[in-house]
Amino acid sequence: MPRVKRSVHARKKRRKVLEQAKGYWGLKHSSYRRAKEQVEKSLVYAYRDRRTKKRTLRSLWIVRINAAARANGLSYNQFMAGLRRAEIPLDRKVLADLAVSDPAAFTAIAERAKSALDADGE
Numbered sequence: 001m002p003r004v005k006r007s008v009h010a011r012k013k014r015r016k017v018l019e020q021a022k023g024y025w026g027l028k029h030s031s032y033r034r035a036k037e038q039v040e041k042s043l044v045y046a047y048r049d050r051r052t053k054k055r056t057l058r059s060l061w062i063v064r065i066n067a068a069a070r071a072n073g074l075s076y077n078q079f080m081a082g083l084r085r086a087e088i089p090l091d092r093k094v095l096a097d098l099a100v101s102d103p104a105a106f107t108a109i110a111e112r113a114k115s116a117l118d119a120d121g122e
Contacts, residue, residue, distance in 0.1 A: 061096035068099035072110035082113025085120050 014032050020042075021028055021035035028038040062076065069079035083090065088109060090098075098106045 058092060061092040064096040064099050065092060068103065068106050069110060071103075072107055072114070074110060074114060078117060079110060079113050082117040083109070086112045086116035088112065 017032060017036050017039055018030070020039045023029065024035065024038055027034045029035060065079065066076035069076055072079075074082065090109070095106070095109075098109070
């Protein structure tokens with residue numbers, strides 16, 4: 001079996017890691033060993049936080065919907081229950097966007113949710 005010379009591939013591998021580490025502080029952007037450790041850790045953070053981002057955004061949407069619902073005289077859970085009873089199939093992302101960008105449309109939806117709650121309560 002012939003001997004394999006690794007010079008080209010090894011240099012390419014190291015260059016790739018150092019390019020990924022561009023902008024890191026101290027030796028982490030210039031020393032291959034330190035850069036490799038930090039790039040691996042950074043990739044772990046990125047993987048984890050792509051999932052955390054979904055939780056964070058959902059919580060932000062709920063805060064925005066709650067604020068807009070309270071401005072219309074409903075709490076968040078009353079508003080969501082009213083939407084279900086009124087059979088309005090909008091998700092939290094869309095509702096939060098409406099609350100911020102089109103308050104008049106959100107008010108109309110809140111009124112329908114409120115009337116559905118009142119009709120069900122009687």
